[in-house]
Structures are given as structure tokens and as C-alpha cells.
Amino acid sequence: MAPASAERQWKPRVNPWVIAATVALAAFMEVLDASVANVALPHISGNLGVSTDDGTWVLTSDLVSNAIVLPMGAWASSVIGRKRFLIGKGEYMKIRQLVDDAFDRWGAGKGSILDLMGDDGTVVIPGTAPHCGTRGKQEFVTNVATPFMSRFSKPPVPVASKIVADGDDVIIVAEADGTTLDGKIYHNSYVFVLEFREDHLIKATEFLDMVAFNRVWDSVQPKAQSTGGMEEAQ
Numbered sequence: 001m002a003p004a005s006a007e008r009q010w011k012p013r014v015n016p017w018v019i020a021a022t023v024a025l026a027a028f029m030e031v032l033d034a035s036v037a038n039v040a041l042p043h044i045s046g047n048l049g050v051s052t053d054d055g056t057w058v059l060t061s062d063l064v065s066n067a068i069v070l071p072m073g074a075w076a077s078s079v080i081g082r083k084r085f086l087i088g089k090g091e092y093m094k095i096r097q098l099v100d101d102a103f104d105r106w107g108a109g110k111g112s113i114l115d116l117m118g119d120d121g122t123v124v125i126p127g128t129a130p131h132c133g134t135r136g137k138q139e140f141v142t143n144v145a146t147p148f149m150s151r152f153s154k155p156p157v158p159v160a161s162k163i164v165a166d167g168d169d170v171i172i173v174a175e176a177d178g179t180t181l182d183g184k185i186y187h188n189s190y191v192f193v194l195e196f197r198e199d200h201l202i203k204a205t206e207f208l209d210m211v212a213f214n215r216v217w218d219s220v221q222p223k224a225q226s227t228g229g230m231e232e233a234q
Helices: 016-039 041-048 052-080 082-107 137-149 210-219
Strands: 117-125 133-136 152-154 159-166 169-180 185-197 200-208
Touching: 016 041, 016 052, 041 052, 082 159, 082 169, 117 137, 133 137, 137 210, 185 210, 200 210
Parallel strands: 117 200
Antiparallel strands: 117 133, 152 169, 159 169, 169 185, 185 200
16 A cells, blocks of 8 residues: 555645736736836827837837846846845845935935935045045034035035946936025035945945035135035035
């Protein structure tokens, strides 16, 4: 008589319907993604100021990028493991969301990008001007950010026009406008390069027009100092 274990029919540990539903949902989201771009095509063409035929290049680019990225994702998961691949992708999205939220709070006057940095972080302004160099967070806030911001009746707050995340690094292109205490308009363009370790900002490098910065610093007398962020909190 055969053992009882041999008579049992093998069954998967996970319900096959759950697996089928998961695969179907992924396929549905892919089709939905392409459909959204197709439906929005007239608006995309209008905003770009091109014809509908030229606007279809948006759809073509989307399909080509999918054709490239999807096989690469499968290859990466097979090389480093599906778990590590998904965790890495999740960390990428997490950091990007942290930066987006920080800029939203910054724009609302409720903090700055330096809120993501611990006291052991560093801020770098490349260049040879007097206020350029590498400083710890607290030194930067005390000696640069706060005195600079105290020269404004309407503090400048950077508005991001582009945010690009690459692994643990985030690059932000931004513009800022403000009004100094003597009533003059201040404008500057910025590029922030943020380096993260896990979800903590450890280094912020800031590129800006130091001529515009120094003009405000040298010609406007500061009022009683208030807290600032990164030299706009900067």
C-alpha cells in the first residue's frame, strides 16, 4: 500500500487565482497608462503648440521607453534578485517623495529642504566668493542662511521646475523671487544636488548666481534675525 503522503495531490502554497489577479492587474495598469496618454494627446499637443500628428511622438516615446525599460527591469531582478530590485525601487520613490513634500512645505513657508538633514550634514556652495565653501548645517544656517533671509520683506522661496532622482542622489532645478527690505526685486536660479543615505539628507550642494546673492548681502542691512533654511533657506 502506497504511503498516504504519496496519495495526496500537490497544491500550490498560494491560491492560483490570486496570482492570476495580480498578473491581470499589472497588465491592466500598463494598458491604462498608455490609454491616459492617448486620451490626453489633444491637450498635450495644444500645450506644446504642435499639431496632433507631431504630438503622437509623445505616445511613440512612451511605447519605446516601455519596450526598453521593462526587459531591463526583468534582467535587473534576475541579476540582483527580485526582492532587492523591488526594495531599491521603493527607496528611490521614497526619497523622491520626501523631496517633493519638503519643497511643498518650503513653498508654504513651513520649513526648508534642510529639514531633511541631521545636524551632522554638510552644505556646499561651490566657488571662490566669500560665502562659498563647505559648512556644517548649523554653521550654514547661523552664518549664511539666517543673515541672508533677514534682508527680505518677502523672502524668496525656490520653486522647483525639475526634480530628477538617481539612486541616492536628487537634482533639483529651481527659480526664486523675493523682495528685499529696500523694495528691490531679487531673482536667482538654483541647482541643488542632494545626497541621501537611506532617507536622510547628508550633503546638499547648491549652485546659484553669487553676484545676485552678494548684491543683496552687501547693499541691504539685515533686520532682527529670524530662522532660515537653506540660503533660500538659502
